Amino acid sequence: MSHHTSEGSTMSTSDSTNYVKIFDTTLRDGEQSPGISLNAQEKLEIARQLERLGVDIIEAGFAIASPGEVKGIGLVAQHVRSCTIASLNRTQQADIDASWEALKDAESPRFHIFIATSDLHMEHKLRMTPDEVLEQTRDAITYARTKVSDIEFSCEDATRSRPEFMAEVVRTALAAGATTINIPDTVGYTTPIEYMEILQTLYANVPELHEATLSVHTHNDLGLATANSLAGVQAGARQVEVAINGIGERAGNSALEEVVMALRTRKAFYGFETGVETREIARSSRLVSRLSGYPVQPNKAIVGKNAFAHEAGIHQDGVLKNRRTYEIMDAESIGLAHNELVLGKHSGRHALQAAYAELGYVVEGEDLKRAFTRFKEIADRKKNISALDLEALLDDQSRETTERFVLERLALRTATGETSQAEVSVREGETVHTATGEGDGPIDAAFKALAEIAATTATLREFNVNAVTGGQDALGDVRVVLEQDGQTFTGQAVAPDITEAAAQAYLRAASLAAAGTPNPIVRETI
Ligand code: KIV
Ligand code: ZN
Numbered sequence: 001m002s003h004h005t006s007e008g009s010t011m012s013t014s015d016s017t018n019y020v021k022i023f024d025t026t027l028r029d030g031e032q033s034p035g036i037s038l039n040a041q042e043k044l045e046i047a048r049q050l051e052r053l054g055v056d057i058i059e060a061g062f063a064i065a066s067p068g069e070v071k072g073i074g075l076v077a078q079h080v081r082s083c084t085i086a087s088l089n090r091t092q093q094a095d096i097d098a099s100w101e102a103l104k105d106a107e108s109p110r111f112h113i114f115i116a117t118s119d120l121h122m123e124h125k126l127r128m129t130p131d132e133v134l135e136q137t138r139d140a141i142t143y144a145r146t147k148v149s150d151i152e153f154s155c156e157d158a159t160r161s162r163p164e165f166m167a168e169v170v171r172t173a174l175a176a177g178a179t180t181i182n183i184p185d186t187v188g189y190t191t192p193i194e195y196m197e198i199l200q201t202l203y204a205n206v207p208e209l210h211e212a213t214l215s216v217h218t219h220n221d222l223g224l225a226t227a228n229s230l231a232g233v234q235a236g237a238r239q240v241e242v243a244i245n246g247i248g249e250r251a252g253n254s255a256l257e258e259v260v261m262a263l264r265t266r267k268a269f270y271g272f273e274t275g276v277e278t279r280e281i282a283r284s285s286r287l288v289s290r291l292s293g294y295p296v297q298p299n300k301a302i303v304g305k306n307a308f309a310h311e312a313g314i315h316q317d318g319v320l321k322n323r324r325t326y327e328i329m330d331a332e333s334i335g336l337a338h339n340e341l342v343l344g345k346h347s348g349r350h351a352l353q354a355a356y357a358e359l360g361y362v363v364e365g366e367d368l369k370r371a372f373t374r375f376k377e378i379a380d381r382k383k384n385i386s387a388l389d390l391e392a393l394l395d396d397q398s399r400e401t402t403e404r405f406v407l408e409r410l411a412l413r414t415a416t417g418e419t420s421q422a423e424v425s426v427r428e429g430e431t432v433h434t435a436t437g438e439g440d441g442p443i444d445a446a447f448k449a450l451a452e453i454a455a456t457t458a459t460l461r462e463f464n465v466n467a468v469t470g471g472q473d474a475l476g477d478v479r480v481v482l483e484q485d486g487q488t489f490t491g492q493a494v495a496p497d498i499t500e501a502a503a504q505a506y507l508r509a510a511s512l513a514a515a516g517t518p519n520p521i522v523r524e525t526i
Contacts, residue, residue: 020263020272021056021239022256023215026288027076028059028088029253030243035462035481036292037490040072041398047076049287050244051083052360053280055256057239059112062088063098073102077109084150086110091140100147111144112182113137114154117161117169130165134172141176152215153178159190159198167205174206180213180239185228188221188251192231199235215239218254220246225254226301230262233272244288245296245303257281257302257334265329279335283359286388290395293479293490295466302334342386345379352390359387361394370397381496382473389475392468396494404511405454407504408432412442422446426453426507446503454510458484465498480505482513489513 027043030036038046043060050058058080060073077085085106087099091113103109115126115133122128128136137153144151153173155166170181183199190198195216203209216232216239218225229240246255260276267273285303289296298306308331310316318325343355349372356363356371363371374393379385400406406427414420422437422445437449447460462481467474476498482489491508495501 017238018272019238020233020274021213021215022054022260022274022276023057023059023086023239023241024050024053024055024243024256025059025217025241025253026050026243026247026256027072028061028086029217029241029249030247030288030292031061032249033247033252033292033294035488035490036247036294037488038072038291040068040075042291043072044075044079045395045398046244046288046291047080047083047085049280049284051080052277053256053284054275054277055083056275057084057086057110059086059088059241061102063102064089064092064095070098070102073099074105077103077106081107084108084110086112086152089113089140089144091115091136093140093143096140096144096147103148108150109148110150110152110180111148112152112154113140113144113178114156114182114184115140115169116156117166118157119162120160121157130168134169137169137172138176141173141178145177149177149179151178152180152182154182154184154215154217156184157186158183159185159195160187163198163201163205167202170202170206170209174208174212178212180215181209182215182217182239182241183232183237184217184241185219185225186217188219188225190218190228191222191224192227195228196231196235199232199237203236213239215241217241219249220251220253223251225252226258226262229254229259230270233263233270244284245292245294245300247288247292247294255301257285261302261329261334264333278333280360281334282336283391286391287395290392290477290492293462293464293481293492295464302329308336342384343375343379343390344384345376347375347379347385355387355390356394359390363394367397370400378475378496382475386469388469392475392477392494396492399492399508403508404428404514405450405507407500407507410446410500410503412446412499414442414445420445422449424449424453424503426450428453442499443502446499447506450503450506450510454507454514456482456484456510456513458482458489458510458513461488463502465502468494476501478502478505480509482506482509484513487513487516 047058060076061069063070073087087102089095089099214237216229216237218228240259242256242259243253244256246252260274263270263272296303298304310319315326352375408427409425411423419438420442425434433453435449435452437445439445439448461483464479466477468477475494477494478501479492489509489512491505493501493504
């Protein structure tokens with residue numbers, strides 16, 4: 001049995017296969033990022049894309065967190081059949097029961113159970129003795145095994161845990177029936193060589209770990225998440241926990257696209273493979289960015305908009321002569337070629353449906369009818385409609401079902417140095433309300449008028465505007481976060497005019513605030 005070391009030689013470990021499972025935690029650790037709150041429908045949309053991307057395991061959430069979370073995980077479990085679906089748990093029966101409620105319809109369910117094993121966490125956070133941690137580990141896994149056979153166990157803050165104690169916990173977890181052992185660098189503290197040593201020591205202390213799957217989970221506080229994940233694979237891990245665009249707690253998790261493309265691009269060096277269809281990476285990145293409201297930095301590895309751009313003349317010259325002079329990967333390999341698809345105002349309903357099909361979306365019946373109406377409205381105002389626009393419009397359409405207030409009309413008067421004025425009409429069921437507002441700029445004026453109609457006292461916490469594509473006629477994608485009674489409500493909308501998108505995004509957030517729930521009602525079929 002062998003795997004490659006950093007020098008490319010081999011050394012002994014348990015797991016001789018060269019297949020590395022990709023465990024995606026975008027919907028759990030990723031969703032824990034400040035300001036991200038995905039509703040059940042959005043979770044499903046991302047999960048479906050992760051299925052197309054070919055990840056092995058989707059961690060769909062932390063079921064005990066809220067009833068909305070149970071619904072979201074449940075929806076993913078019902079509809080995404082070719083991936084294992086996991087839900088996170090503390091070592092408590094209530095957590096496991098909530099996860100079971102969410103996962104009971106899954107084709108391949110997994111419980112992910114964690115407890116902290118570092119002295120620091122046990123003493124100050126858990127206020128538990130090491131013996132109590134061992135006992136809870138055993139009891140939780142034993143209970144979980146009565147429902148599901150696929151159990152992952154994580155030693156939280158593993159990289160700051162005493163190796164002997166962590167070994168004891170891992171031994172206990174395996175004896176109780178855990179099938180995957182995850183060793184997270186919870187606080188993003190370790191370094192690649194140190195992480196390898198921690199894992200090698202664990203293998204030496206717990207030989208039976210060779211019969212289970214070892215997993216790594218890294219955070220990016222020192223910018224080392226991907227390097228640490230790859231070191232973990234070199235030390236014997238055959239599961240890597242990652243998130244699209246590297247979103248996650250604090251500085252984020254290891255980025256899926258970085259780990260997967262490093263293993264693929266440097267296959268001769270690493271000698272491993274994954275089941276990921278890399279041509280789905282760009283689309284996955286765009287979808288997660290849009291639904292999370294987290295823009296991707298332009299120079300982000302693999303998925304940043306400059307990742308394949310060549311600015312310096314000398315580089316451009318080299319690339320024109322031979323792409324390999326400055327490019328280690330093809331843009332096509334992450335799916336950027338799809339962006340060339342373009343529709344215009346003469347395109348018909350079939351062309352629209354075919355374009356969506358080419359992008360991997362099945363749009364039919366009422367959904368197609370609505371999509372086509374929307375497409376025509378946009379096509380009157382925007383000459384070329386690209387794949388990025390189509391994706392953004394479809395996302396936008398899926399949000400329409402949860403809105404109580406719909407913008408009918410927006411009139412703005414604004415001039416430099418003068419107070420701006422807005423006049424709005426908003427439909428709520430059969431009733432149309434109108435109101436006016438004044439403010440420091442047109443958006444402020446519009447939001448004041450809309451707040452009056454929605455009768456909301458929520459305060460504006462975030463306001464982001466992004467252009468879906470380049471060009472002067474680009475669609476504007478606006479995200480608004482409102483806060484009310486300590487809860488946040490996110491609304492997002494796409495339109496050719498950013499003031500219109502801003503107003504609709506505000507109304508979507510206000511609809512949620514009025515309902516008092518950050519997780520709107522789940523639409524059962526899409
Ligand atoms: O970072 C961490 O330790 C975690 C665990 C729950 C796996 O996210
Ligand atoms: Zn984490």
